[in-house]
Amino acid sequence: MPHAPTFPLNAWYAVAWSHEVGKREILARTLCSRPLALWRKPDNQVVAVDDACWHRLAPLSLGWLENGEVVCKYHGLRFSGDGRCTHMPSQDEVSPGAGVRAYPAVERHRFVWIWLGDPSKADPARVPDMHWNEDQDWAGDGKTLFAKCDYRLFVDNLMDLTHETFVHASSIGNTAVAETPMETSHSGNSVTVQRMMRDIDAPPFWRAQLGKPGNVDRWQIIRFEAPCTIVLDVGVAPTGTGALEGDRSQGVNLRVLNTISPETATTCMYFWSLVRNYRLQDATLTALQREMNAKIFEEDRVVLEAQQQRIDMMPHAPLRTLNIDAGSFRARRIIERMIGEETEPAA
Ligand code: FES
Ligand SMILES: [Fe+2]
Known part of the structure; x- marks a missing residue:
């Protein structure tokens, strides 16, 4: 078949x-x-x-x-x-x-x-918007990850950062992420998922980036552009300085640019870069952040390749959808619609 x-x-x-x-x-x-x-x-x-x-x-x-x-x-x-x-x-x-x-x-x-x-x-x-990658107000770098899994598993993964709490517990995750509900919206070929976390303890990575003590307000805004580009707008600012209301001047902001191209139905090339809007001239920080992020994405690769193996072994078993999957559910619906438009016999 x-x-x-x-x-x-x-x-x-x-x-x-x-x-x-x-x-x-x-x-x-x-x-x-x-x-x-x-x-x-x-x-x-x-x-x-x-x-x-x-x-x-x-x-x-x-x-x-x-x-x-x-x-x-x-x-x-x-x-x-x-x-x-x-x-x-x-x-x-x-x-x-x-x-x-x-x-x-x-x-x-x-x-x-x-x-x-x-x-x-x-x-x-119609090329997906990843302009931060060559914008002079942003600095950073990235890598390519070749993975033995369906590119859509990375889409699922990035559309729901709940997994940070579990897969990336030692770096960027903490319980606040899993406990804060997300808001999902969509229009045309894009889906946006956001989580706003108020007055939380900063995870180790963000604590280091901010360089200030005390609790933080943290934002995660995830934007999917079909079929496989996802831009994360993430950052933290000292609690109460207005970041979640739009004034991010006291905080630090990263964009994680991801585009995951299918090689085959079960392998993919994942191009990503991590760019920041602070300490723009700091090449050491660029290299440090790139390597740290590469390690974090390795943690994802291990889980997703193992997941793909189970999907291959159990091809008729369903992938179920919870509240946390609202964003990836929408993203997959858009991908399916695009495929459907191409495979429908011409009228
Ligand atoms: S010249 Fe290319 S296969 Fe013969
Ligand atoms: Fe991850």
């Missing part, structure tokens, strides 16, 4: 950090079960084509680049960045129509985004 699709194709997906795609090497990545070969043309433009040669399907990523074109390592066919075959060995003319599929690619917010679906719908204005 073929699996029902788990991801829409009419969406921009992050496939690499901008700095990972160059003019000398071909980068091989898998996105939505499609093998892709990526490189930069001499004019710096990023291109992405199917990583399977038109001739005998050898991966083009095994080959090399010449004048911005890829040369297949097997029999030397050449393809330009738009996928056209430009040279065939032992024949004067290229067979008409020979080529591989090329995909729209754009660079935004330090990432390369690919559109696998209907190219006429690939509007760069």
Whole structure:
């Protein structure tokens, strides 16, 4: 029985950090079960084509680049960045129509985004908003996590930070998170979940960031942009200084930028970065926060990969929904709707 699709194709997906795609090497990545070969043309433009040669399907990523074109390592066919075959060995003319599929690619917010679906719908204005990643009022850095689980398990995970209390008890979690109810709202392709915690003990991480004693007011505002981008607006301020009413000037604020692209139905590439709006020039703090966050996300990866194994072993068992899952429930409904719009037979 073929699996029902788990991801829409009419969406921009992050496939690499901008700095990972160059003019000398071909980068091989898998996105939505499609093998892709990526490189930069001499004019710096990023291109992405199917990583399977038109001739005998050898991966083009095994080959090399010449004048911005890829040369297949097997029999030397050449393809330009738009996928056209430009040279065939032992024949004067290229067979008409020979080529591989090329995909729209754009660079935004330090990432390369690919559109696998209907190219006429690939509007760069629809790239998810992660602008903090290159905004001069914010500083920080991130990493990529490759995980053996359905990308939607990370969506569930990030849409409900209750798990912080349990999975991340030693760093960012404390009982206030699990005990404070959340508010969920949604519109169009986005869902917002927020928790406002008043007058609580600061968890160790936040205590260190704030550098002030005493209780804090803490906020967590989670915004999902379908199908797989989630921006966390999180921070703390000394209790009673008005942060939850809008004056965050006494507090510290982080944005955790997450976009989790499906590789296959059960593996994903999770691009994240952690940016802050204080101590902008402090490179040591940037490295420290990046490594600390990488450790925290490792804790998630362990649980989610184990969860995926159980889902694989028990494919008919339901995933149940509690109050804490309101945000991820909404997010999954939007993803399902997007998939449904693509798979419905045309009228
Ligand atoms: S498989 Fe690529 S040239 Fe033959
Ligand atoms: Fe987590």
